[in-house]
Amino acid sequence: MKIKLVVFCFMISLIIPTCYGQEGKSTNKDSIKVYKNIENYSRKTKFGKFVHKLLFRSTRKKTSKRKVKTINRNYEKNEGKIIRNIIIETLDPFGFSAEDKNQTAEKGFEKFGNNIHIKTKKWTIRNQLLFKKNDILDSIVLKESERLIRSRRYVRSVVILPVAIPKNKDSVDVSIRVLDSWSLIPTGAISESSGNLEITERNFFGLGHEFENNFIRDFDEEENGYSARYSITNVKNTFINTTFRYQNSIRNDITKSVRVERKFFSPLTRLAGGIFFENRSFKDSLPDFQNDFKTFDFKNENCELWFGHSIQLFKGKSFDFRTTNLVTTIGYNKICYIKNPDEIYDPNRFFSNEEWLLGSIGLNTRKFTQDKYLFNFGIIEDIPYGKAYAITGGFRNKNNSKRAYFGGRFSYGLYYGFGYLGTNVEWGSLFNNGKTEETTFKVDALYFTPLLNIGEWKLRQFVNSGLVVGANRVNIIKDRISLNDQNGFSGFRNPLFNGTRKMSVALQTQTYAPGNWHGFHFSPFTNVTFGLLGNESNKFFNNKLYSKFSLGVLINNDYLVFNSFQISFSYYPTIPFEGSSIFKTNTLKNDDLSIPNYEIGQPSIVNFK
Secondary structure, three states: OHHHHHHHHHHHHHHHHHHOOOOOOOOOHHHHHHHHHHHHHHOOOHHHHHHHHHHOOOOOOOOOOOOOOOOOOOOHHHOOOEEEEEEEEEEOOOOOOOOOOOOOOOOHHHHHHHHOOOOOOHHHHHOOOOOOOOOEOOHHHHHHHHHHHHOOOOEEEEEEEEEEEOOEEEEEEEEEEEEEOOOEEEEEEEOOOEEEEEEEEEEEOOOOEEEEEEEEEEOOOOEEEEEEEEEEOOHHHOOOEEEEEEEEOOOOOEEEEEEEEEOOOOOOOOEEEEEEEEEEEEEEEEEOOOOOEEEEEEEEEEEEEEEEEEEEOOOOOOHHHHOEEEEEEEEEEEEEEEEOOOOOOOOOOOOOOEEEEEEEEEEEEEEEEEEOOOOOOOOOEEEEEEEEEEEEEEEEEEOOEEEEEEEEEEEEEEEEOOEEEEEEEEEEEEEEOOEEEEEEEEEEEEEEOOOEEEOOEEEEEEEEEEEEEEEOOOOOHHHOEOHHHOOOOOOOOOOOOOEOEEEEEEEEEEEEOOOOEOOEEEEEEEEEEEEEEEOOOOOOOOOOOEEEEEEEEEEEEOOOOOOEEEEEEEEEEEEOOOEEEEEEEOOOOHHHOOOOOOOOOOOOOOOOO
């Protein structure tokens, strides 16, 4: 009965997107006219008609009662004017407001905090802009620039507004007011077996660089670990980001890497690409045919190169045209093993050198809407929605055998009257003489309700579900999956608890308490997670339903914005190889409820996890 309940919940979370097909939007007459023009044009060719059906909804269908939320800036009446000057003002985090120019710091602690805070440099903000002086004002470009600035972790809020010039109807100034968040953030977590302290500077000397340090302590083994990351964001308005990483884990596993990358950071982006180098030295255990484990030293080097190009699919200046693209990418990946295990423990040579050459092509419509009270407390968050259709093909060269790879992806997300639904479906497989090998099929779905009010309290209900199915996988424990990998179902750590198929459903009720204590907001939550696991010996899943019941609270601060402290307690009726009726602390992270990404980026295989 329990298994049927989980399957029913999972299927409902996947079926709902197909039952409701109309995007919530305003009934603006000009927008409807544009849609009708698109439809009339698309009917001229069969291919155009097919593409239009994939990416747009017919105007003949009834619109949803819920409108997609967007920030209503007064841009359109200044459309086409020349930008004479760009005026940038950055504000200290305490006591000021990007929206209200009359609001200033008055309290003593506000002034003290501002005095020791280094404000964001004006040219750091200028680097995030998609427009410059003497450009023609484009409302879509201004909105995208505002979103990009708001996405930076050192920014609490931003307002970009055209400013009329007296006696000059052809030109405008553009005012940009940016409210900083407090950039030095200490966070951490502690459980019965381990603890960590993370110190992050998100705006190093006001440059927008990020410096993260994480100290880890294993109480059982009495071992320490350390990791560091330094990110240089957006060099000279190129939107090229460079990230250096170093990690020395509690098991003395060492990882060093550097990534230089320009993503498709906006639907308006036309070129993207990146380079990645990584060197890893680590220890891991593998069982032999009698399940006797032996620890081996591993060392490998990884190199990745990729390039992508995006073109606007339809000509025109409307918002839908500008955010709909045909994206093509190509990538190369090489992994070299310097140290790997003995053949008796790895007879299929799973840990051996391999090369990948992949290319992808896809159509996507990527938009953003604004909402509050999701993953942060009361600040504007940009929620992606849209569609993505992509296919990926290429070759893998491993163990003196070259095999073809083919995969596909479909992502769909939208705000409806009953809430937000996002779904991502992927399938990928290697082909060897017409037979499929190392196949992966994945479905992820996220749903959350509109913001509900109960008195002065606010709450949302989240439903996060996932399905992973593997077929013809490599006969080795490292090519298996566990419930520990996905949807907040952590706690199942034993490597022998694994399979080739899994399904999980997480139900989380997130509340937002009224008021605050010295700027700290408290958001109690409950989470119930169910999971099933199966392998080759089962019909599909085994008959055991695993579950976890959690209570906790997120602690947010107005000035820290993107970071939250968390305390949670979880009860497990049973954990394989550990026992029954087990309690654990801090086994749930709020970022487990991630929204699907409708970006088509670096070509990759479907991850089996």
